[in-house]
Amino acid sequence: MSTSAEPGRTWPLVGRAAELDDLDDLLSTAADGVGVTVLLEGEAGVGKTGLVDALRGSARLLDVELRSAQASDVRSWPFALLSDALLVRSSAAGHGAGRSPVETELADLLDAMYADPARSVARYDRAAELFAALLRRHGDIRPWALVLEDVHKADAPSLEVLLQLAHEGAVPRALVVLTMRPVPYRPELAELVAAWTRAGARYLELRPLSARATVELAENLVGGPVGPSLRGTLATTGGNPRLIADVVRTARAAGALVASDGVLDSAGTRWMTPLDEVVRQRVEYLGPDVLALLGQASVLGTSFVIADLASLAGDPVADCWRTLRHGLAAGVVRARGDRLVFGHDLVREALYNGLEPDQRRALHARAAWALRQAGAPAQIVTGHLERAR
Ligand SMILES: Nc1ncnc2c1ncn2[C@@H]1O[C@H](COP(=O)(O)OP(=O)(O)OP(=O)(O)O)[C@@H](O)[C@H]1O
Ligand SMILES: [Mg+2]
Incomplete structure (x- = not known):
């Protein structure tokens, strides 16, 4: 199953030789029978899917079976992520042909759970137990790789199974790769990442291209x-x-x-x-509050002092930090001491150009006032006053 976020990349992967080498090495380690877990984190669109897709070729060469699934907002029912990765789809396999007894029991359990969600507690526990067993035993015959994409969106029961597994250490004879964006923050995901970190998982931060x-x-x-x-x-x-x-x-x-x-x-x-x-549209996922504040910040320029944004917005500095935390985690703004810098000026310009003209003028007027109070040079203040007209 392909996990490509954008169908059909027809151009080669650039600037990722080091990261691919790392992943290939880890895949070889798994092919030799050692369990390895990788947490691959990076901002939206930085190339997580592109990188793990490139693993497919190496897996074929090493004759390692690669299973993958991608969490999505639309498929958020219980165990969706794990069943996508681990259960052979009945339509593809002629009503479950080729399934092991555990897989068959799981598929039946899930059907029953979805049909009658109200009476599912015991079934939940049993399904979690069976998924954990499937994951642990899948490598009995030969090593494999499991790529679970976008776990920041994963259904809670799948995350719970992965958390339990972390307490037992790496999945035997498997390379497990979990990809995630740094936002949205979810406590259950933070707990999972912490547990896997304690279990010795590799953390790979995918950085923007040079x-x-x-x-x-x-x-x-x-x-x-x-x-x-x-x-x-x-x-x-x-x-x-x-x-x-x-x-x-x-x-x-x-x-x-x-x-x-x-x-x-x-x-x-x-x-x-x-x-x-x-x-x-690319930054819409940050939500209206963060975007509104970043829109105000866009008036101050590519880099700005957080206290100036606070006076511009008329909010306490602490509130601004609290809102901007998400923008920071997403990489849309980056912290440099008490300054913040837009990570992509393209995004700043798009937000700036998206302001209503009246609002933009009013913000420039407020910026002139706030910057004058803060002791900014006269020509900067004048620049804002000119754009306030
Ligand atoms: N190193 C690269 N070389 C060439 N194209 C790339 C590279 N990295 C990513 N791309 C392309 O850029 C687009 C975005 O990449 P990708 O979907 O892999 O990002 P992502 O990190 O998975 O994003 P998301 O957080 O939305 O899942 C895709 O079309 C992908 O094929
Ligand atoms: Mg992706």
């Missing part, structure tokens, strides 16, 4: 060298592959990619409006 890999990815996407104007916009993506692809795709769709002197470059600014819209 400036060089950013351009390389864009060049793969357009099929040749890219010019200075497009490079300028690419530099605002903070090395996020999804945003890089959004930039290229939007420029192309708007007919703004023009060839000259052997390079493809973006022309004009008309494609910026659709780009802003795409980018705003």
